[in-house]
Amino acid sequence: MTGLPSPATLARLTAVVGEAHAISNPALMDGYMREWRQIWQGRSPLVLRPGSTEEVSRILAIANETRTAIVPQSGNTGLCGGQIPTDAGTEVVLSLDRMTRILDVDPADNTITVEAGAILKSVQDAAAAVDRLFPLSLASEGSCRIGGNLSTNAGGLNVIAYGNTRDLCLGLEVVLADGEVWNGLKRLRKDNTGYDLRDLFIGAEGTLGIITKAVMKLVPRPRSWETGFIAVPSPQAAVSLLSLAQDMSGRRVTGFELIADIALQFAIRHMAVRQPLASPSPWYVLAELSDPVPGTLARLLEHAMEQGLVSDAVIAQSDSQRAELWAARELISEAQKPEGGSIKHDVSVPVSKVPAFLREADEAVSRLMPGARFVSFGHLGDGNIHYNVSQPVGMDKAKFLAMWNEMNDAVFEVVARFHGSISAEHGIGRLKAYRMPAIKSPVELRMMRDLKKMFDPNHILNPGRVLPE
Known part of the structure; x- marks a missing residue:
């Protein structure tokens, strides 16, 4: 069991990063102690902001020796409380917000190597600078960071075509609980040499090790898009429309968002979003095709209207109109607050x-x-x-x-x-950890607990997250 770190331990941890990058003043720590929804709030004796993998390694070695609990934090955009310390005030926060470097961009290999604190938008921009696309796209992309995206296996808007964050990762560098560094920064597309250690850390929310660097996949940048905001009478019609879209254009369907009318009305009411269509509909679909044969979306909508799947639609005629349609979707989360x-x-x-x-x-x-x-x-x-x-x-x-x-x-x-999942892309964190025994079989739980014990025998890495105490 971990407890309150001693003054001597806190001094040793502070010495690793230097006093300029160790925060103990409660007022200065406030932004690390709460998340944007103000649901999760905690206390900590210290926030550490290492600037290198070596410093992370030294921090964990000390923490493991002294049984000091460490809560890794990336962009602090998580929604399940996994990145926020408890209110017991015994957990040290380790923030990766200084480790932001883009280390390598290789358009020939279609890879980008980054530190875990790199902001998602910065990674997207670095890819665009070499005419490539990093397809992970989230509403929080201006503040979320790659380490957190990997630790929660974030999904986002383009999963239908490109997969979750796990599918976009080729290699990792990870600092283990005892401070040892595993260098798995491979750029290989094929490697069948035994167990896939990389995947153990993706989605583990910092409970098995702390991701410090990653090699991520890039893809060719689309040259054109067709984007439509579409009125549908029901979710069943939306599912049929999705099937029709995939039949007509296959993997060129890169976005397909379902939106209830009330969600759109909240965005119109509170976020200055304009009504995309002339009259309301119970449901909408925001569909996007990348590099389609010109006119594919219009032909799709024509067929869909003939089948009674669509009652109205608008197709973006410019980049600004496309951005406006996507804003109507991306602002829904924020628009719920005033309600x-x-x-x-x-x-x-x-x-x-x-x-x-x-x-x-x-x-x-x-x-x-x-x-x-x-x-x-x-x-x-x-x-x-x-x-x-x-x-x-x-x-x-x-x-x-x-x-x-x-x-x-x-x-x-x-x-x-419906044999579904209670966590699709936001992780488990503290919010859902207690539910794991109800949703995982005894065999699954035993394997997960065995992995935790093997990688983190002293239980210092994000205790109480993912697996209940």
Whole structure:
């Protein structure tokens, strides 16, 4: 068990990074102690901001020796509390916000090598500078960092074509709990020499080791896009439209977002988003094709209208119009704040089951809380729906949020019936760790606990995250 670090231990840790990069003043630590939704807040005796892998290694060696708990933090955009220390005040935060270098960009190999603190937008820009695309794209890309993206296996807007962050990673450098450094920074597309150690650390949320560098994949940069905001009568029509789009253009479908009308109306009301279509629809799809045969989206919509799948649509005619349509989707998360409390669910089910899931989840939540507002949106192309519930109009926010676990129970029961996942792209963190015994088999849990014990025998790396204590 770890406890409050002694003054001597804190002094040793501070000496590794220097006093200029060790923060102990509570006022200066505040930004590291809370996340943007203000749901998770904690306390810490020290925030360390190392500038190199060597410093991370020395920190962990000391922490392992002294049984000091370490909470790795990247961009602090996580939504499940995994990057925030507990309010016990015993955990030291290790922030990678100084390790931001782009180390190598190789357009011939289609790779980019970066430090884990590199901001996602900086990685995208470095790829664009050599006429390549780094396809990971999130609403928080201006502040989230590659280490956090890897540690939670982030998904985002382009998963349907390019996969999750795991699929975009070729190699890692990782500092283990005892301070030893594993250099797995390979750029190989094929390597069958035994166990794939890289994948153990992706999605592990810093519980097995701290990612310090990564080799990520690049792809050819699209030369053109066709982007449409499309009115559909139902989620089932959206699923049929997705199938038709893939039949007509295959892997050129790079974005396919489902949006409930209430989610769009929140963005219009609070984020200065313009109504894309002349009249409202119960549901919308934001679809994007990359490098299509010109006119493919228009032909797709024509066929879809003939089949009754689409009632109206607008196709972007410029880059600015394309950006405006995407803004209507990307601002939905922020637009929910002025509407009061919001209980979040980041879930996935098979694509074909999304309509039934939405229907049954709405019914379950309505029984629990009449008047609840269903702000559903997300990545229909990979079955990942952000099933968010806003408080009934006029209800007390605190009373509503006190129902968080009970509402999660109701929604997750529906997810289980469809053999889905209660965490599609946001991770487990502290929020869902206690649920792991209910969603993992005894065999799975035993293997996970054995891995944790092997990699982190003194239980210093992000304790209580992913696996319950």
